[in-house]
Amino acid sequence: MKSVREIFRNKKYLLEEPEVNKLVDYCEELQDEIVEFKFQKTDNKKLAMLDMLKEVIKGCNAIEKEQMEHERYGYEAPDYQATISNLKNYIYNRCKEEKIWL
Incomplete structure (x- = not known):
């Protein structure tokens, strides 16, 4: 299954359209719901x-x-250091919750 961004990789200018952005966000929400449903259903690592x-x-x-x-x-430049720190914390906390040892 292709990601939404892969579908638009040859026409990136379409990602600048508000309607396309709404569609991308909606698809990502649906993907998250599907993953959450599967997780609840099987509860595996x-x-x-x-x-x-x-x-x-x-x-x-x-x-x-x-x-x-x-x-x-x-617009203001992204804060990469904070982003990296947040992602690392998310991964470590989630692994702890799921008892996944890295």
């Missing part, structure tokens, strides 16, 4: 890891979007 990785990817996509807005519109 593979799905917990999959969910965790999807959250990390979502965070990376958000920081990429901030960088694009910074370059295009001059």
Whole structure:
């Protein structure tokens, strides 16, 4: 299954359209709900890891979007150090909750 961003990789300009952004956000929400449902249904570590990785990817996509807005519109630059710290904390906390030892 392709991610929404992969579908638009050859026409990135479409990602700048408000309606396309709403569609992308909606698809990501649905993907999260599907993962959560599968996790509740099976309660296994593979799905917990999959969910965790999807959250990390979502965070990376958000920081990429901030960088694009910074370059295009001059908005405030992303705080990469805080983002990396938040992602690491998320991973470590989630692993602790799921009893996944790295």
